[in-house]
Amino acid sequence: MATTNMNIRTDVEVKAAAEQLFNELGLNLTTAVNMFLRQAIRTGGIPFDIKVNTPNEITAAAIAEGKRMMQDKTAKGYHSMEDLKAALDA
Structure with missing residues (x-):
């Protein structure tokens, strides 16, 4: 060969x-x-799965919580980064 x-x-x-x-x-x-x-x-392609990074359990839960909060009209929102930082410092 x-x-x-x-x-x-x-x-x-x-x-x-x-x-x-x-x-x-x-x-x-x-x-x-x-x-x-x-x-x-032999396989006619990449011989292993190629996937985007899957979030770990904690990150997936945080994403789900964020999505729920976006749907909840009673959830507290912030109009600026300064407002958000002030709420986090409280």
Whole structure:
């Protein structure tokens, strides 16, 4: 099988962390990249889920509370950042 060279740019820290991880798995970076490429070909796409960051439980609850407050016409509102800061300091 003929081979070719690829140049890939990445952050120095990312490369070092990946090399350390793959070394622990008994792989070098070239083998790991080739595994990724072959798996992408086999699956016909990226071989893992790509998702936006999902908020943790506390953040999700805060978002839900904010949405409820927006619907609640009796909820306290603020007309300026200064008003909000003053309420938080109280």
